[in-house]
Amino acid sequence: MELLIGDKKWSSWSMRPWLVLKHVGEPFDERLIRLRSERTNADARAAGSPNGQVPVLKDGALAIHDSLAICEYVAERHPGRAWPTDQAARALGRAAAAEMHAGFHSLRGECPMDLDLRREISVSELTHQDLRRLVELWSALLGRFGGQWLVGDWSIADAFFTPVASRLRSYGLRLSDYGDQGPCAAYAARLLAAPEFLEWEKGALADPGPTGAG
Ligand SMILES: N[C@@H](CCC(=O)N[C@@H](CS)C(=O)NCC(=O)O)C(=O)O
CATH class of the missing domain: 3.40.30.10 (Glutaredoxin)
Known part of the structure; x- marks a missing residue:
């Protein structure tokens, strides 16, 4: 492949x-x-x-x-490796991944992923809305499925939200400003500590760029 x-x-x-x-x-x-x-x-x-x-x-x-x-x-x-075997967990994981795939337009537009970037910015009301929805969605799933990953074991839903966690880090966005009591921030940190993400990030930071000049 x-x-x-x-x-x-x-x-x-x-x-x-x-x-x-x-x-x-x-x-x-x-x-x-x-x-x-x-x-x-x-x-x-x-x-x-x-x-x-x-x-x-x-x-x-x-x-x-x-x-x-x-x-x-x-x-x-x-x-059983990328989605849970439980049908309800799988359905809710798919709904979350689909919502990310088709939504959160303002957050994605205003805060593009850049793994090199660390810069605090102020965001629009539409992005505030996206972030409130993000906390609502994550809180519901983490509360329902044990709090480690979104729907139990690590799944495609977590893969879909890993870039979001990197955006939160890059732009200094704090989920506590959007209603998080702690579990969502801890989940975002967990996504960025996962070995698969660390391997991807290592490759990103080692890439000299299109010209080879950095
Ligand atoms: N909905 C598509 C989006 C793919 C997409 O927008 N890819 C970008 C890179 S992240 C791309 O290929 N951009 C180059 C272009 O559109 O010319 C997916 O989920 O794969």
Whole structure:
């Protein structure tokens, strides 16, 4: 298998399936497509991306685009490893991952992932709303499923929120300002201490960038 990914410090969509592949122990090669270049789309297509975006998982003749579809494909190959076996937990985990995939637009737009960045900013009311919703969602799931990961054992839902945790860190956003009593901040810290994330981050920080100049 080969996973086409974008620059590790920026590509939050690429990070998600990469974390899931690492978590289930599926062997794969990764291939970097440089983002923020006029060649990005053409390079991605030349590498086998059907829509010129990353991530894409190539498995034989199959090229699967979209982070969530890739994660579901990996989950089907490893039953019980990427989603819980309990149907209700799985359904709520899928709902959370889908909400992240399709929502939190203001947070994503105002606070793009940049693993190098540490800068406190003030955010718009729409982003405040996203952060209140984030605390509401995390609090409900952590309270219901034991408080370690969102729906019990580590799952695709946690992969989907790992880039959010990195945004909170980068932009100095405190979940206590949005109603968190502590469990959500602890969960965000746990996401950023997971070995799979640390491996991704190490790769991001070691990447000299497109010119090789840093
Ligand atoms: N919904 C897609 C979003 C993919 C996406 O926006 N990828 C970005 C990189 S993180 C990309 O390929 N950008 C380059 C471009 O659009 O030309 C997913 O979940 O995979």
